[in-house]
Amino acid sequence: MTVPQPLATRVVFFFGSQTGNAESIALNLLDQAQQRGYEAECRELDQYEDRLPFTADAAYVFVVSTTGDGDPPDNATKFWRYLRRLAKKGEDWSGTVHYALLGLGDSNYDNFCNAGRRLDEKLREVHATPFYPKGLADDATGLEETVEPWCRGLWPSLAQACTAKNTPRLAAETATTTPTAKAAEIAPEPTLTNSAAPAALTEAIERLAVAETACTVSTQDRPSDNDGNLWTSQPLQLDFGPLATLTSLTGTPRVPSRLVRIVPAATSAPVATSEFPLTHIADAEPFRAQLLGADRLTAPDALKQTLAVQLRPIERDAAGSITTRMVEFWPGDAFGVLCPNPPRLVRDLLQRLDYVATERIQIEPSTPATPLPTHLRHAKAVTPQHILTSLVDLAGLPKKALLRMLAEHAADPEDRKRLLFITSRQGAAAFNELRAHIPHLGDILATFPSCRPPLDCLLDVLPPLQPRYYSVANAPSSKGHLRFAFNVVSYRTPVPAGVPREGLCTPWLARLSAAMARGDATPELNVFLKPNSQGFELTRDPNRPIIMVGPGTGVAPYLGFLEALGAQSSARETWLFYGCRHPDLDYLFRTELEGYARSGVLSRLMVAYSRFTADSTADAAATGETTVSYTHPPSDRPKYVQHHLQRVASDIYRLMTRENAVLYVCGDAQGMAKDVHSTLVDILVNCAKSDDGPLRNLTPSGAGALLVEWMQEKRYLRDLWA
Ligand SMILES: Cc1cc2nc3c(=O)[nH]c(=O)nc-3n(C[C@H](O)[C@H](O)[C@H](O)COP(=O)(O)O)c2cc1C
Numbered sequence: 001m002t003v004p005q006p007l008a009t010r011v012v013f014f015f016g017s018q019t020g021n022a023e024s025i026a027l028n029l030l031d032q033a034q035q036r037g038y039e040a041e042c043r044e045l046d047q048y049e050d051r052l053p054f055t056a057d058a059a060y061v062f063v064v065s066t067t068g069d070g071d072p073p074d075n076a077t078k079f080w081r082y083l084r085r086l087a088k089k090g091e092d093w094s095g096t097v098h099y100a101l102l103g104l105g106d107s108n109y110d111n112f113c114n115a116g117r118r119l120d121e122k123l124r125e126v127h128a129t130p131f132y133p134k135g136l137a138d139d140a141t142g143l144e145e146t147v148e149p150w151c152r153g154l155w156p157s158l159a160q161a162c163t164a165k166n167t168p169r170l171a172a173e174t175a176t177t178t179p180t181a182k183a184a185e186i187a188p189e190p191t192l193t194n195s196a197a198p199a200a201l202t203e204a205i206e207r208l209a210v211a212e213t214a215c216t217v218s219t220q221d222r223p224s225d226n227d228g229n230l231w232t233s234q235p236l237q238l239d240f241g242p243l244a245t246l247t248s249l250t251g252t253p254r255v256p257s258r259l260v261r262i263v264p265a266a267t268s269a270p271v272a273t274s275e276f277p278l279t280h281i282a283d284a285e286p287f288r289a290q291l292l293g294a295d296r297l298t299a300p301d302a303l304k305q306t307l308a309v310q311l312r313p314i315e316r317d318a319a320g321s322i323t324t325r326m327v328e329f330w331p332g333d334a335f336g337v338l339c340p341n342p343p344r345l346v347r348d349l350l351q352r353l354d355y356v357a358t359e360r361i362q363i364e365p366s367t368p369a370t371p372l373p374t375h376l377r378h379a380k381a382v383t384p385q386h387i388l389t390s391l392v393d394l395a396g397l398p399k400k401a402l403l404r405m406l407a408e409h410a411a412d413p414e415d416r417k418r419l420l421f422i423t424s425r426q427g428a429a430a431f432n433e434l435r436a437h438i439p440h441l442g443d444i445l446a447t448f449p450s451c452r453p454p455l456d457c458l459l460d461v462l463p464p465l466q467p468r469y470y471s472v473a474n475a476p477s478s479k480g481h482l483r484f485a486f487n488v489v490s491y492r493t494p495v496p497a498g499v500p501r502e503g504l505c506t507p508w509l510a511r512l513s514a515a516m517a518r519g520d521a522t523p524e525l526n527v528f529l530k531p532n533s534q535g536f537e538l539t540r541d542p543n544r545p546i547i548m549v550g551p552g553t554g555v556a557p558y559l560g561f562l563e564a565l566g567a568q569s570s571a572r573e574t575w576l577f578y579g580c581r582h583p584d585l586d587y588l589f590r591t592e593l594e595g596y597a598r599s600g601v602l603s604r605l606m607v608a609y610s611r612f613t614a615d616s617t618a619d620a621a622a623t624g625e626t627t628v629s630y631t632h633p634p635s636d637r638p639k640y641v642q643h644h645l646q647r648v649a650s651d652i653y654r655l656m657t658r659e660n661a662v663l664y665v666c667g668d669a670q671g672m673a674k675d676v677h678s679t680l681v682d683i684l685v686n687c688a689k690s691d692d693g694p695l696r697n698l699t700p701s702g703a704g705a706l707l708v709e710w711m712q713e714k715r716y717l718r719d720l721w722a
Pocket of ligand 1: 107113
């Protein structure tokens with residue numbers, strides 16, 4: 001680690017963020033840097049300047065998440081390609097570019113923090129100099145665990161790399177704000193100590209005074225309750241016992257930066273739907289689509305309810321008449337569905353926060369030098385109801401930043417103490433317990449009844465509401481229609497055990513479809529095309545063999561592939577490895593898949609059943625081999641897709657090493673994709689033993705490297721979710 005003489009006089013925070021975490025961290029860092037007197041700015045990575053972008057007079061801080069299968073976020077791909085080009089050309093940034101890097105990821109995925117790691121490698125390749133060790137934060141265990149210490153440690157290192165130009169704003173603010181604000185801002189990690197009785201802890205906490213909230217009025221315009229009864233707000237039963245014996249709290253995070261301010265809109269005219277910002281996703285061009293209906297793909301007694309919905313993209317002419325909109329896509333593309341938060345939850349929150357649902361307001365940055373978070377940038381004239389319905393995520397797992405902000409707005413000292421405890425080092429178990437309840441924002445506010453945060457403070461910490469993406473399960477030729485398949489997400493909480501919960505978008509689509517089947521009007525959705533930028537698409541080369549692996553709803557994109565292949569005439573081999581629990585319960589798209597196998601569009605269809613225990617000797621269905629009949633004793637049946645792959649190992653080896661096949665894997669990142677990957681390593685190592693070519697003596701690590709090479713060459717493609 002080289003700590004440069006402070007050449008830099010400004011700091012640039014760059015973020016690459018798909019779902020808002022990295023952006024929120026970068027914006028908070030920007031605010032803190034400005035308070036420390038640095039001249040600072042914050043940009044999306046793809047907003048780098050093309051000419052002379054990186055200079056010695058700035059220190060650079062990168063906060064980058066990973067998406068897809070180890071890929072950079074959409075707003076960082078242009079920069080990533082640019083940096084690769086520079087590295088290839090032998091660019092030399094030694095002595096010029098000093099940087100720090102924080103990667104975000106999730107260790108449930110194979111390629112943990114891959115985008116951050118690779119960015120770091122490339123920066124080193126061009127001889128940029130890190131001035132602070134890189135941090136890699138893991139969503140699986142809680143980003144905060146790494147993010148907070150990394151951010152705290154950044155400042156001393158930055159002070160050596162970069163000179164602050166201005167008098168720290170902190171000092172100026174100290175003179176003008178309340179003692180509370182001072183304490184919270186100056187000490188990034190307020191350590192509340194009191195060696196006396198626990199009551200004194202309350203007193204110590206009390207000294208961090210409560211900010212006032214000045215919002216009034218009531219809710220109008222009640223949306224209809226078509227969102228089931230799972231979204232009512234319930235207080236959580238949490239164990240605050242340990243708090244009774246504590247005399248100090250340490251490790252509480254700093255109060256989140258103020259990013260957003262709400263002002264009355266310039267006009268009070270009602271908001272027209274057409275004015276309403278539909279999505280913050282770059283390049284997305286939403287269109288309307290009618291929901292035509294849903295087919296249930298699983299039996300009523302199957303573990304999961306899986307639906308295939310049909311949509312008809314539409315456009316309206318000036319007279320209001322509707323025609324089908326022909327959307328150009330390619331098998332492998334996905335569509336984003338913009339799904340609202342549940343009306344019941346929105347209404348509860350508006351009541352609780354005392355906002356007029358339909359009052360026009362405007363969102364502005366808290367200071368001119370701080371950009372608005374991307375998802376709020378278009379909210380020029382909106383209503384509180386719009387914001388809570390469509391812009392922010394109310395149901396995601398709560399972050400410490402949210403709880404820390406709420407502590408600032410708790411009128412009751414007991415609520416405040418408890419909230420601070422949950423965010424503290426001593427309250428780690430309580431924080432995990434809170435998250436195990438899988439609460440939504442309404443539950444959290446019900447648990448701390450004296451909290452009434454102003455809407456702008458909520459907007460500072462709530463992540464953007466994400467569209468839900470579904471692979472298109474048909475070919476473009478399908479009369480302009482779109483088909484998606486998904487499991488309707490419902491589950492029970494681990495704590496307290498067994499409380500029913502549901503997902504946001506899939507139960508909503510299921511309810512809309514059911515209402516329509518009962519005779520309600522045809523619903524319209526806001527949808528946009530998300531072309532597959534990572535190469536997971538039907539190969540455009542008509543001669544390449546195709547191997548598709550996709551258990552469960554991972555089979556969905558292949559339905560699109562197969563429909564398109566059915567319209568081609570090609571002698572190539574097409575194999576599908578599919579898996580489900582039981583042939584009679586959850587074999588999705590069975591008729592279609594077996595039809596493709598019979599007609600030869602699929603050369604082989606191999607189905608693994610994980611819970612099929614019938615004691616018959618194998619017929620085609622029992623073995624899961626539809627096109628070749630051979631028998632297996634029940635105990636020897638392939639249970640999972642990787643078992644089928646093992647059975648035909650030499651064919652897989654031949655197709656991949658000699659016939660330039662493309663291998664696709666779609667579905668669960670955590671279990672299936674890892675097992676399939678290690679099976680592929682085994683297959684390569686074992687089959688290479690009898691190969692006289694260059695792969696003979698292939699080791700497991702050599703096989704792993706070969707698979708990585710195939711990924712880079714887009715011959716081994718994965719579309720995964722955790
Ligand atoms: C669809 C999807 C794919 C992901 N793929 C990976 C991955 O391959 N490797 C990884 O470490 N994390 C992966 N993640 C986890 C994210 O990097 C992590 O949740 C991060 O906090 C997101 O930050 P952002 O909101 O700034 O994008 C993935 C998350 C999603 C939703």
